[in-house]
Amino acid sequence: MNEPRVGEADATAPADGQPQAPAHEQGRESEATAREQRREGEGMAADIAEQPAVMAGMLDHGRDDIATVAARVAERRPRSIVFTARGTSDHAALYAAYLTEIRLGLPASLASPSVVTVYDSRPDWSDSLVIAVSQSGGSPDLAQVVAAARASGALTLAVTNNPESRLAGEAELHLDIRAGHERAVAATKTYTAELLTLLLLIEGIRTGTGRIDPAEAAALDKLPELAHDVLDGSGAAELAGRYRFADRFVTTGRGYAYPTARETALKLMETSYLPSLAFSGADLLHGPLAMTDPGVPVLAVVGSGPGGHAMWNVLTQLGRQRADVVVVGAADLPGQTARLRTPAVDERLAAILDILPLQQLALHLAIERGENPDAPRGLKKVTETT
Ligand code: F6R
Numbered sequence: 001m002n003e004p005r006v007g008e009a010d011a012t013a014p015a016d017g018q019p020q021a022p023a024h025e026q027g028r029e030s031e032a033t034a035r036e037q038r039r040e041g042e043g044m045a046a047d048i049a050e051q052p053a054v055m056a057g058m059l060d061h062g063r064d065d066i067a068t069v070a071a072r073v074a075e076r077r078p079r080s081i082v083f084t085a086r087g088t089s090d091h092a093a094l095y096a097a098y099l100t101e102i103r104l105g106l107p108a109s110l111a112s113p114s115v116v117t118v119y120d121s122r123p124d125w126s127d128s129l130v131i132a133v134s135q136s137g138g139s140p141d142l143a144q145v146v147a148a149a150r151a152s153g154a155l156t157l158a159v160t161n162n163p164e165s166r167l168a169g170e171a172e173l174h175l176d177i178r179a180g181h182e183r184a185v186a187a188t189k190t191y192t193a194e195l196l197t198l199l200l201l202i203e204g205i206r207t208g209t210g211r212i213d214p215a216e217a218a219a220l221d222k223l224p225e226l227a228h229d230v231l232d233g234s235g236a237a238e239l240a241g242r243y244r245f246a247d248r249f250v251t252t253g254r255g256y257a258y259p260t261a262r263e264t265a266l267k268l269m270e271t272s273y274l275p276s277l278a279f280s281g282a283d284l285l286h287g288p289l290a291m292t293d294p295g296v297p298v299l300a301v302v303g304s305g306p307g308g309h310a311m312w313n314v315l316t317q318l319g320r321q322r323a324d325v326v327v328v329g330a331a332d333l334p335g336q337t338a339r340l341r342t343p344a345v346d347e348r349l350a351a352i353l354d355i356l357p358l359q360q361l362a363l364h365l366a367i368e369r370g371e372n373p374d375a376p377r378g379l380k381k382v383t384e385t386t
Pocket residue numbers: 086087088089090133134135136137138139185186187188266270382383
């Protein structure tokens with residue numbers, strides 16, 4: 001870990017050569033600055049806190065629409081599912097790719113928009129369901145992929161937080177993730193809303209009727225309360241103080257937890273500007289393990305199912321490196337230096353819960369480091385790529 005950054009103690013010093021406000025105004029200015037600072041992060045904090053309600057809203061009001069779309073897909077019997085997405089939504093797509101292969105037994109892939117937009121190629125997707133995942137539905141490249149897929153005969157579906165978006169209009173089918181307005185640039189509630197929507201969709205396709213299995217439904221009904229409990233007592237804020245001076249992170253997980261590792265790394269990079277490398281636990285052992293040491297915090301997502309068990313060996317190897325390992329999961333594990341507490345649930349549901357304390361960690365870390373996580377430098381809410 002690093003020492004405090006050079007110049008940090010001078011952060012409040014007036015800029016060279018700038019005229020200073022009269023003393024009585026300086027007081028007012030610093031009050032205003034303090035208010036401003038208090039506000040920093042409030043948007044992201046509110047987005048994070050809203051997640052149990054967004055989940056409940058989807059479970060109460062969104063299921064019928066998803067069942068209708070899932071039934072349409074089941075009827076078409078696609079031979080594979082192709083996902084296309086960017087950033088956070090790409091991580092939701094990766095989660096859905098695991099679901100597709102594990103729960104439906106269908107091959108899944110992630111299509112690179114550049115194949116269509118840069119190389120002007122037109123793959124034959126006629127046997128596939130092509131799903132574009134996007135919070136905004138506003139990136140032109142995703143709309144172009146969907147248009148190309150539709151022209152090739154694929155069934156197309158857009159999963160967005162904006163039913164009025166170009167992407168939603170371009171696809172044959174649309175699902176609204178019902179997350180509502182997101183205040184911060186960094187996506188949080190839209191991510192878990194995408195995960196839940198995709199889980200309901202894939203489980204609906206699995207039964208063939210569009211409706212999910214009653215046992216699954218009962219487990220899902222507990223999700224909002226579990227999410228609330230996680231957010232209430234994760235210990236993320238305390239952990240942020242400890243890693244305030246970290247200069248990089250490694251994140252890792254396997255299976256359904258791998259998208260969580262990827263999304264965590266993205267959140268740390270965009271809110272705290274901390275280089276963060278995400279690896280599947282297996283890939284970590286194929287070389288990158290060598291760069292871990294006590295100075296590089298490792299956030300390891302270790303669930304209570306097969307993916308979590310597959311991480312035990314990874315933890316042993318990290319222990320040999322004397323790595324500083326924070327476990328995200330339901331149990332304390334040998335070698336960990338700390339744990340972010342999440343419940344022991346099926347790993348498909350764990351993906352929706354494990355990210356919550358990691359979002360909180362990113363939020364608090366940014367604030368501890370004097371950054372404004374609501375408005376990361378150089379980023380806009382809608383990124384238009386081609
Ligand atoms: C990260 C974030 C971005 C977006 C990405 C795609 O917090 O919000 O990574 O996920 O720019 O945007 P959408 O989902 O709107 O296509």
